[in-house]
Amino acid sequence: MRSSIRTRLLAAFLAVALTAAAGLSVYFLKELEGFALRKLEERLDTEATLVAELVTEAYMGDGRLQASETDELSTALQTAGPEISSRVRVLDAEGVALVDSGGDDGIGVGYGKLAEVTAALTGEYGAATRITDDNRVALYVAEPILHDDGVIGVSYASSTTFSIIALLQAYRTRLVIVILLFVVVTFALTEFLARWLSAPLLELSQGAQAFAAGDHSIRVTPMGSRETRAVAEAFNAMSDEVEDIVRELKEEERRKTRFVSDVSHELRTPLTAIRGAAETLLDGDVPADDERRFLETMVRESDRLARLANDLLILQRIEGATGELPLRRVRLRVIADRAIEGLEALLDERGVTVSIEGDAPTVLGDSDRLQQVVANLLDNASRMTPRGGAVKVVLAEEDGHAVLSVLDEGPGIPEEALTHLFDRFYRAQASRDRSSGGAGLGLAIVQAIVQAHAGTIVAENLPDGGSAFTLRLPSIGD
Ligand SMILES: Nc1ncnc2c1ncn2[C@@H]1O[C@H](COP(=O)(O)OP(=O)(O)O)[C@@H](O)[C@H]1O
Ligand SMILES: [Mg+2]
Numbered sequence: 368m369r370s371s372i373r374t375r376l377l378a379a380f381l382a383v384a385l386t387a388a389a390g391l392s393v394y395f396l397k398e399l400e401g402f403a404l405r406k407l408e409e410r411l412d413t414e415a416t417l418v419a420e421l422v423t424e425a426y427m428g429d430g431r432l433q434a435s436e437t438d439e440l441s442t443a444l445q446t447a448g449p450e451i452s453s454r455v456r457v458l459d460a461e462g463v464a465l466v467d468s469g470g471d472d473g474i475g476v477g478y479g480k481l482a483e484v485t486a487a488l489t490g491e492y493g494a495a496t497r498i499t500d501d502n503r504v505a506l507y508v509a510e511p512i513l514h515d516d517g518v519i520g521v522s523y524a525s526s527t528t529f530s531i532i533a534l535l536q537a538y539r540t541r542l543v544i545v546i547l548l549f550v551v552v553t554f555a556l557t558e559f560l561a562r563w564l565s566a567p568l569l570e571l572s573q574g575a576q577a578f579a580a581g582d583h584s585i586r587v588t589p590m591g592s593r594e595t596r597a598v599a600e601a602f603n604a605m606s607d608e609v610e611d612i613v614r615e616l617k618e619e620e621r622r623k624t625r626f627v628s629d630v631s632h633e634l635r636t637p638l639t640a641i642r643g644a645a646e647t648l649l650d651g652d653v654p655a656d657d658e659r660r661f662l663e664t665m666v667r668e669s670d671r672l673a674r675l676a677n678d679l680l681i682l683q684r685i686e687g688a689t690g691e692l693p694l695r696r697v698r699l700r701v702i703a704d705r706a707i708e709g710l711e712a713l714l715d716e717r718g719v720t721v722s723i724e725g726d727a728p729t730v731l732g733d734s735d736r737l738q739q740v741v742a743n744l745l746d747n748a749s750r751m752t753p754r755g756g757a758v759k760v761v762l763a764e765e766d767g768h769a770v771l772s773v774l775d776e777g778p779g780i781p782e783e784a785l786t787h788l789f790d791r792f793y794r795a796q797a798s799r800d801r802s803s804g805g806a807g808l809g810l811a812i813v814q815a816i817v818q819a820h821a822g823t824i825v826a827e828n829l830p831d832g833g834s835a836f837t838l839r840l841p842s843i844g845d
Contacts (some may be wrong), residue, residue, distance in 0.1 A: 372568070373561035380553045380560075388549055396534065403528060404506060408494060411453055411508035411524040418444075418455050419512045419522035437466045444468035453526035457512070460519055462488060478523065483509040487521040502536075503527040567591030571599055583610040629792040633675055633806045637668035644668075671806075678808040682791070685736070685815040692819055696843070697732040699741075699771045703760045706741035713746070718754035721745060727762040727769035728842040736816045743809040744773040744836050751777025751834075764842065768822075772837040779828040788826050789814040813838075 370378075421440065437457060444455055445468055457466035462479025478484045483493030487509035495507045505527045512520040535542065567590045574587040586606060589599035644661040647653060653661065700723065707714070707721050714721060741760070748758045756776040763770045780788065784795040792807040817824045822840040829835055 371561075372565045373557065376561050376564070377554065377557040380557050381550065384549055384553050385546070388546070400504075400530070400534075404496065404504065407506050407526060407528055408508060411506060411526055412492075412494075412510065414451065414453060414455055415508050415510040415522040415524040418457060418524070419510045422457055422512050422520065422522065423514060441466045441471070441474075445470060453524055456523040456525075458484065458521040458523055460488070462521065464523075465520070478521075481507070483507050484521055484523065487511045487523070488518055490518050498530065499527060502530055502533050504530045564591070567595040567599065571595065571602060574602065578606060578609075583613055626791060630679065633792065634672070637671045637675075640668045641665050675806050675808070678806065678812060681739075682808060682812055682815060685812070685819055692733045692736065694731045694733060696729050697734045697737060698729055699727045699737070699762055699769050699840075702734060702737045703741050703762070703771065706738050706745055707760075709738070710742060710745055710749070714749055717749050717752075719749040719752050719756055719758055721749070721758045721760065723760045723762065725762040727771060728764050728845050730769045730820070730840040730842050732820050732840065733816075737820070740813045740816050740838065741771070741773070743813050744838075747809060748773050748775035748777065748834075748836070751775055753777075765839070767842055768839045769842045770837060770839050772835050774829065774833060774835045776833045779832060779834045780826055785826060789824070 418440075422437075425440070440457065444466060447468070451468075455466075455468045456464045456473065456478075458478055459465050461477070462481075462484045463477045464474050467473030467476075479488070481495065483495040486493030488511065490511050490513070492511075493507075493509035497505045497507070499505050505525060507523070507525045509524075510522045511518045512522055529537075570587055570590070574585050577585045583606065586603050587599045589596040589603075641664070644664045648658065648661050703723055707723070710721075745758065745760075752758055752775045758776070759772075759774040761772045761774065763772075781795055784793075787793045788795070789810045790807075791811040793810070794807040814824055817838055817840070820840050822838055824836065824838040826834060826836050
């Protein structure tokens, strides 16, 4: 499993904190050590110089430093030794100890080979540090004892001090405690930071999981850093898009399912009627009058099936077509004339008159299809208009569009039907009776044709009763 943000932060924090702590500690301890050593060297130098002065003053009668003459100094230094915490020796011109504050055992030991002593014997200042066996730092300072411009001996002071290693060892337990404290504080800080940093990511990942599981309405709140906000916003934008697409797909799916069930339903009714009539006739013993009626039913219902099949085919062709309409210059006035002519018999039968007013500019279109549009509108209008009524076709130009309206004297369109009128198989309440109309495909065909011509069609109720269907097509001028 991949480590969490928390674990990674913790590792990074611990690494940084411990490295920083260790680095700083070592640096400051080293500085401190250096400072302490410098101070100690200054003190030793003072002592060495002091002893050198004393020796020069007191014992230089013959210009030589003799062991026999230093007893007094030896006693004085050995008495003061424990108080001054450093060790002072007086060496002769060969580097052999004549006086030692540490005790008479040190007298006679030769130091001539040590670098600091060699330096002092040539009249220079000499100093050295060495690490002792018990891990302490020993500091040595050697000052020449001068007489008549010559070096007659060396004043040699030394002392030991804590080394940093010894210091660290002495403070071991405290160091462990401090490190533990560090770790605890780091843990707490990490916990806090990890929560703070990962909270927005957690919300994001939960959102994404819910989304993947099918809840497309889920959105996340952009929060946290600029980066996590950007991710959240991108996620939301993506969700919007996917939700839309899914909704459209579902809608499309629903439409298809409904279409198939509508078609089946429309087929079943006439088929049932035909089958019923045929069965009755097959049974025989039908009076001549009824026989004719049954046969008429069969013919009428067959016609209806044929019309339905035809309408579906037209709809399918128009909606499946990809811009292959044969477009010609067309005048709506001519189209309307032809449509009326084609419906003459039907209009006579319904006792409805149709008139045309005005004119509209030329459009580009398929005249057969446009004639079908007008015929469908006239069919509906004349069916809804009472016998003896009138239907008007009004042509006009409006904003570079050719406009054609069909106005009737029918009952108008129920408010709730206005938005569904152009749906397939939609029949408004007023004409539920199937025998009076088609399958509800007429206006769907009209709309499909108009849209294929980049036009629009709207239905509305007229203030004095009746309804108007108005179609607008882009005009190409006259
Ligand atoms: N001029 C009109 N006045 C009132 N209602 C109409 C008019 N034209 C159409 N409608 C309503 O719209 C419905 C759909 O019309 P249409 O698609 O042509 O189907 P159909 O004519 O097969 O019923 C009709 O059933 C009718 O209720
Ligand atoms: Mg119709």
